[in-house]
Amino acid sequence: MSKAVIHAIFDDEEPLMATAKSFHSKGIHIKDVFTPFPVHGLDAAIGVPRTRIAITAFIYGLTGASLATLMMWYMMISDWPTDVGGKPSFAYYMNVPAFIPITFESTVLCAAHGMVITYYLRCWMLPGVKAKNPDPRTTDDKFLMVIETKEENKANIESMLKSGGATEIHHK
Amino acid sequence: MQHESEIREPLILGKKSYHEITEDIVRPIEGKASKYWYMLLTISIIAFLWGIGCLAYTIGTGIGVWGSNNGVDWAWDITNFVWWIGIGHAGTLISAVLLLFRQKWRMAINRAAEAMTIFAVMCAAIFVLLHTGRPWLDYWLFPLPNQFGSLWVNFNSPLMWDVFAVSTYFSVSLVFWYTGLVPDFAMIRDRAVKPMAKKIYGLLSFGWGGSARHWHRFEEVSLVLAGLSTPLVFSVHSIVSTDFATSVVPGWHTTIFPPYFVAGAVFSGFAMVLTLLLIVRKIYNLENYITIKHVEYMNIVIIVTGSIVGVAYLTELFISWYSGVEYEQYAFLNRATGPYWWAYAAMMTCNVISPQLFWFKKLRTNLTFTFIMSIIVNIGMWFERFVIIVPTLCRTFLPSTWNMYSPSFVDIGIYTGTIGMFFTFFLLFTRYFPVIAQAELKSIVKSSGQEHKEKHAAHGHAAHH
Numbered sequence: 254m255s256k257a258v259i260h261a262i263f264d265d266e267e268p269l270m271a272t273a274k275s276f277h278s279k280g281i282h283i284k285d286v287f288t289p290f291p292v293h294g295l296d297a298a299i300g301v302p303r304t305r306i307a308i309t310a311f312i313y314g315l316t317g318a319s320l321a322t323l324m325m326w327y328m329m330i331s332d333w334p335t336d337v338g339g340k341p342s343f344a345y346y347m348n349v350p351a352f353i354p355i356t357f358e359s360t361v362l363c364a365a366h367g368m369v370i371t372y373y374l375r376c377w378m379l380p381g382v383k384a385k386n387p388d389p390r391t392t393d394d395k396f397l398m399v400i401e402t403k404e405e406n407k408a409n410i411e412s413m414l415k416s417g418g419a420t421e422i423h424h425k
Numbered sequence: 426m427q428h429e430s431e432i433r434e435p436l437i438l439g440k441k442s443y444h445e446i447t448e449d450i451v452r453p454i455e456g457k458a459s460k461y462w463y464m465l466l467t468i469s470i471i472a473f474l475w476g477i478g479c480l481a482y483t484i485g486t487g488i489g490v491w492g493s494n495n496g497v498d499w500a501w502d503i504t505n506f507v508w509w510i511g512i513g514h515a516g517t518l519i520s521a522v523l524l525l526f527r528q529k530w531r532m533a534i535n536r537a538a539e540a541m542t543i544f545a546v547m548c549a550a551i552f553v554l555l556h557t558g559r560p561w562l563d564y565w566l567f568p569l570p571n572q573f574g575s576l577w578v579n580f581n582s583p584l585m586w587d588v589f590a591v592s593t594y595f596s597v598s599l600v601f602w603y604t605g606l607v608p609d610f611a612m613i614r615d616r617a618v619k620p621m622a623k624k625i626y627g628l629l630s631f632g633w634g635g636s637a638r639h640w641h642r643f644e645e646v647s648l649v650l651a652g653l654s655t656p657l658v659f660s661v662h663s664i665v666s667t668d669f670a671t672s673v674v675p676g677w678h679t680t681i682f683p684p685y686f687v688a689g690a691v692f693s694g695f696a697m698v699l700t701l702l703l704i705v706r707k708i709y710n711l712e713n714y715i716t717i718k719h720v721e722y723m724n725i726v727i728i729v730t731g732s733i734v735g736v737a738y739l740t741e742l743f744i745s746w747y748s749g750v751e752y753e754q755y756a757f758l759n760r761a762t763g764p765y766w767w768a769y770a771a772m773m774t775c776n777v778i779s780p781q782l783f784w785f786k787k788l789r790t791n792l793t794f795t796f797i798m799s800i801i802v803n804i805g806m807w808f809e810r811f812v813i814i815v816p817t818l819c820r821t822f823l824p825s826t827w828n829m830y831s832p833s834f835v836d837i838g839i840y841t842g843t844i845g846m847f848f849t850f851f852l853l854f855t856r857y858f859p860v861i862a863q864a865e866l867k868s869i870v871k872s873s874g875q876e877h878k879e880k881h882a883a884h885g886h887a888a889h890h
Binding site: 348359380383392 | 568576578586596612628634640646664865866867
């Protein structure tokens with residue numbers, strides 16, 4: 254039994270959304286959709302699970318805060334305490350108000366960069382990576398739906414796509 | 426589909442299709458540059474080169490070539506640093522704060538505003554790196570042991586906080602900007618005809634394809650970055666203000682400084698966004714995207730922040746009198762009536778009085794008036810930083826150290842040079858990068874586009890009968 258890959262092109266997002274919703278309710282798996290802009294609700298309609306990238310940002314942020322705390326404690330309190338302008342460095346809790354700005358900046362720095370690096374790696378987007386969209390028009394004004402199905406369901410799905418408003422259908 | 430009230434004016438004029446938006450945004454990149462672009466670029470590069478010359482002279486000879494002296498040891502360097510970094514703040518405010526508030530009008534202006542942020546912070550960095558006196562030792566600012574021995578930097582110092590704040594701000598703004606640019610670079614890549622352009626935009630776009638999964642993550646990343654950048658942008662200028670506020674100099678040692686600096690930063694930044702975008706929309710024919718309504722919204726931000734700044738000036742005056750501290754009272758009397766009274770008068774006129782003219786709808790929707798005002802505001806905000814620094818330092822506690830300050834040609838040269846650098850980078854940006862976040866903009870065609878609005882209004886009208 255061979256697999257069939259169908260690429261259906263839509264000219265607008267409304268028929269695309271309607272088709273995606275009806276396919277999802279019928280249990281037809283939509284592998285992916287390529288769109289020129291974020292179509293709101295499409296991710297949920299084709300069953301994309303909610304991304305956990307915000308959680309990674311939180312963890313990177315905690316890491317940043319801890320690193321900054323450790324660094325300032327070590328340099329100012331532990332390794333070589335100095336007394337600048339009559340403000341001695343006896344204990345971390347005494348100096349901590351002065352350490353808050355840098356702790357905050359370090360949190361933001363690590364959260365933002367950690368999350369963005371994770372995002373690029375998770376999507377595998379790096380300089381020199383081949384363009385992921387199967388048709389170059391999908392970054393301009395076309396919407397492309399990729400469906401993987403069994404050979405025997407192909408004709409049925411194609412007719413549903415056509416009636417749903419797909420303007421072009423290609424086989425891969 | 427999101428619904429938007431019919432009362433709101435359309436944000437995209439001219440009944441654009443998705444493809445027409447693509448065409449309009451890539452036209453400056455694919456087409457030939459106009460003669461205005463070459464003219465502006467030539468002027469900017471000349472100023473930039475003159476600045477590099479003055480910078481080299483400063484590094485080679487020492488900062489004795491500046492007008493700064495024993496009494497006035499901070500002068501144009503820090504004035505310009507604060508001015509530039511303040512200008513940068515509007516870009517982050519537009520892209521982050523307005524994203525959190527779901528303000529759709531940000532989409533036409535956020536790309537250019539963020540580019541402005543990045544270039545402005547680069548200009549600011551030049552001054553702060555140079556004013557240390559021996560810029561080749563600037564790596565001492567990082568938490569490395571002094572002389573690679575046993576001493577460390579002092580984390581109690583606001584100048585140290587500044588190092589972390591400005592470098593975090595710059596790098597986070599840069600990745601925020603770039604992450605938004607990737608889908609637009611992909612759009613240019615996919616329609617590029619010349620092999621060289623295809624290759625370069627292919628590298629820049631990181632293989633972006635616009636998959637639903639990737640858009641889903643893209644939106645989450647944008648939202649979290651906006652959430653991180655919002656407190657970041659407020660922290661940066663607050664920390665800059667603590668460079669002054671934690672000192673014991675009368676006129677600087679005030680708790681009002683952080684909010685007052687942040688409001689001033691947004692005020693001057695929006696003025697610079699207007700200066701740049703009024704030129705951009707004209708020479709690249711983007712009137713349908715950066716509409717009069719966008720200009721009006723920005724002018725409203727200018728009235729609000731300008732009024733906050735005005736209230737801050739008056740509060741400072743009142744508190745100095747009310748405190749009963751004679752040094753504090755003298756500091757403000759000296760600013761207003763001392764040898765630099767004209768700088769104070771310029772600041773008050775440009776920042777407090779002139780933005781109030783925007784209460785008139787006719788004036789805030791007039792492009793020529795807005796352009797002139799945007800420049801006046803930036804002049805005023807430059808004078809604000811000058812007034813805080815120079816008149817204060819020329820009359821401190823010890824009368825024997827009282828002296829006057831006037832800039833040398835090197836001070837003026839470096840400042841002119843950073844303006845040249847800023848415009849050189851900005852002009853190159855408008856020529857090779859998509860000036861408007863077209864992918865984001867396409868997502869609001871069906872809710873805020875003119876065609877949609879008119880159709881919806883007609884439909885709503887019919888339904889009433």
